[in-house]
Amino acid sequence: MKENIHQTTQIIGDMVAADNLRHAQQVKVALDSQDSAFAKAIEQIGKVRNFVETPEHILGNEKTKHGEIAQQVEVGIRNARDYLRQQTPSATFEGVGRTAPEDYLIDSIQVQSKFINGLNKNLDHVLEHMNKYENFGRDGSYYHLPRDYYETIQKVVKGESVEGLASSTVQKIQQKAQEIEQLSGKSFSEVVKPGISRYSEVQQGNIHETLDRHEQKLSNENKRIKESLGTNAQPNLGDMAQVAGKGALIGGGIRLAFKLYEKYKQGKNLFRGDYTADDWKEIGIDTAKGATVGGIAAGTIYALTNFASLSAPLAASFVSAGQVIASLVNDLNAGEISFDQFTELSQLACMESAAAALASALGQVIIPVPVLGAVLGTIAGRIAIDSSKKYLGKETERLQRQMDEYYNQSLAKIDQTYREVVSRIVAEYEKLGDLTKAAFDTGKNVALRLQASIQLAEAYEVSETDIIHEINELDAFMLS
Structure with a gap:
């Protein structure tokens, strides 16, 4: 059973790692x-720049x-x-002659551009064009x-006051707007619409500055889009629930397979109808337990890998160690194993976690072979103690004494030269391990968690200016 827990959790850990990798690749x-x-967008700006840089090829005189x-x-x-x-580009000059009734197409609809100096003159040119082209x-x-x-014209059409316009100009605008509506049989806003540019922005003396502004706006929007992609890619409870669901399927499936094999060894064949109602009940309960454990393991590993930045193997090893410890506690309480056996078995159960934790904490540091066993055993003992506290209560002190005794015995068998090495490695692990545990302990109050997070950041040598020290700073950061 203990071996099955390790195997199942490692499989689930691999699944979570694959999910995380796939998610990272998608991002x-x-x-x-x-x-x-963004590169294609900037290319469009470049086309306009190229056009305006050869004014001799532009239609009209210097004023038009x-x-x-x-x-x-x-x-x-x-x-x-x-x-x-x-999105698919919506505007084009393709299929439009330079002197055609339309100047360009937007969403395949013909559009005529009128950029004339003067409010009424623009409307005059619209009416002239409508009279020339009856459709x-x-x-x-x-x-x-x-x-x-x-x-400005829209304000006048709606009867709003416009500062600086003479009453005669207002009357003419309203009159011409009505003529446009009468000729078209549509509202003014359906026939006449605003372009992207203001009149002054497209003048030869201003166009390069105008294009610079558009390019900056595109850059800002691109940054916002990418930040949004990053925000949406952050770990969340919805994804965690999905991963937990997959873990439940894996855990339940593996437990079912083991149970069917166990029944087969007992001489019962599923396909020959050898199972009794009690057999099916036992299989159902065991499979449900496997699904529950698998779901919890997957959710926990997801949280550890995404919220606490642990690697999937390390997270899986910690989760499986915790599950094995819980199982061993049940055996201890049932009298199936002695306390000494519990101590030895729990240390063995945490050996994989110790190796993963050691690699995570110390990186590429080379550990001398003569001290490797002592280091791994000691760290495995520390993990076993941490995992057992919530089950053993006062008996934890007894476990601590036995683990300390093991540590001292291990040191006694090691050459004096290496004892300092062992002490330093264990101290380095405990410094980071304890702080990391405290920083992510949701059972502590906010102030204590913040203080632990500060200590953890300092241990990892994070710049002082990048560390959040107060709740107000944290609130400001989260709301920024």
């Missing part, structure tokens, strides 16, 4: 995809070239935003005006 793919999307520049900005920036959000503005196609001009 990397998403971030790489976003980087590619901004009209075609506005068209390039409209299409380029719209597509840049689409690429950044990993335009009536079949779903529409006009773009400078964004700032459009906003």
Whole structure:
């Protein structure tokens, strides 16, 4: 049974590690995809820059070239935003002649751009175009005006007061807006819409600064998207529940397989109908226990690997050690094993955890072979004591004395040269191990956990400026 617990937990640990790896790969793919999307967005800005850098190829004179520049900005920036959000580009010049009724297509709909100096002049050009092309503005196609001009015209149309406009100008705007509605049979806002740019932004003297601003906005939004991807990728209770569900299936399945094999060794064949109602009841209870233990183990390993930053093998070894200790306590209480046997078996059960913990705490430090057994045995004893405290109560002190006795006996058999090495290694493990346990002990109050976290950070030599020292600092960090 004890061996089965270790095997099952390690299998579940491997499953959690694979899940974590797959999740990390998915996040990397998403971030790489976003980087590619940002590169395509910036490429669209580059196309507009290339266009405006050869003004001799732009239609119109020095006072009217901004009209075609506005068209390039409209299409380029719209597509840049689409690429950044990993959407299909919505605007295009493809299939549009340079002197066609439309200037570009947005979502396959014809759009005519009017960037004329003066509110009424823009509306005059719209009416002139509608009279020239009898279907335009009536079949779903529409006009773009400078964004700032459009906003002012809309206020006038709605009867709002606009500072600086003469009453005669207001009357003309309202009159022309009504004419547009009469010609189209639609509301003004359906036929005339705001473009991306203000009138001043597309002038030759301002266009490079305008493109710089758009590029910065794209960069800021890209950063926000990537931060959101990172936030959504953080460990959460929903994922933990899913992992626990998988663990339950694994734990239940393994326990079922072992139980069926046990019955087979007893001479009972499932396929020959040898099982009694009691057999099925026993199998059902055992499988349910396996599922419960597997679910708890998977959830615990997920929490340790994602919230406490332990490696999956280390987390799995700690979880399995805890499960074996619990089983040994039951055997001890049932009188099936003596306390001395419990001490020896619990130490053996934690040997795997000791090896994993030692590797995690000390990294690549080489431990001399003559002291390896003493070090592993001592750390296994420490883990066994920690795992047994909640079950043994006052008997923990007795276990502690026996483990200390083992430690002293081990040191006595080691050459004096190595005794200091053993003491130093064990002290290093205990310094990090105890602090880590305290930092993630949810049973302690917030202040104590924060203090333990500070000590842990200091032990790991985290910069003092990066350590949160007070609850207020923690609240500010979490809400930032």
